[in-house]
Amino acid sequence: MRALVNDATAVDIIDGHICAEHRMYGGLAFAQEKINSPLAIITLAPGVQEPCTSDTSHQCPTETVPYVAPRHEILCRERRAKAASSVDLSKAKRVVGVGRGLAAQDDLKMVHELAAVLNAEVGCSRPIAEGENWMERERYIGVSGVLLKSRSLPDAGDLRARSSIWLAATAQK
Known part of the structure; x- marks a missing residue:
């Protein structure tokens, strides 16, 4: 079982569970989702959280896997520069x-x-x-x-x- 929450406006740990808040009903309300799976992907809305500083004390396992070429290659036929926005x-x-x-x-x-x-x-x-x-x-x-x-x-x-x-x-x- 996997969980996905898009455009989260807040992420917290409540009673030992990861909880993510997101907009619903076209943005008119907020919902809080309790993640009940061992694997979750949560995307954040822009500006929700500042990036964390690196912490080398954590030991996360990594695994290197060989590259597998796709059966059908994707070809780039054209590149266009995106016009710079005048405002943020x-x-x-x-x-x-x-x-x-x-x-x-x-x-x-x-x-x-x-x-x-x-x-x-x-x-x-x-x-x-x-x-x-x-x-x-x-x-x-x-x-x-x-x-x-x-x-x-x-x-x-x-x-x-x-x-x-x-x-x-x-x-x-």
């Missing part, structure tokens, strides 16, 4: 969120002006980033996008994904 919303202290309430892409100018006054970054809903393509995907806030740790999230232009705002608020803990 997960590190912003303040974010102004925009959504479908904006009538036109030109309305983003006033949002950016507001963000400049507030010393904030601008984030957006999924439809603005992926549907309208008005903003880069790195500015998308929500369950599948960036989970914010900002101190404030003014809502300009009807961020309809209210769960995104709730997520931004709960991520501030």
Whole structure:
């Protein structure tokens, strides 16, 4: 038996068992899973835990195994450099969120002006980033996008994904 918990927001040992907390119901609630198997894989959400320092006093067994070539080779036909992102919303202290309430892409100018006054970054809903393509995907806030740790999230232009705002608020803990 094996256990898998994705995007854990916390990992603890409770009564001798590993427990992992993660989001559920589209990010609207948290669940705590008690790991009842000898083998578990737990992936952490970004920024959940600082890397541990190396401890050479632990004696972990290692085993070297020979490389086995795959039957079907994977060929790389092309490489493309990923465009550098202009922002990291997960590190912003303040974010102004925009959504479908904006009538036109030109309305983003006033949002950016507001963000400049507030010393904030601008984030957006999924439809603005992926549907309208008005903003880069790195500015998308929500369950599948960036989970914010900002101190404030003014809502300009009807961020309809209210769960995104709730997520931004709960991520501030």
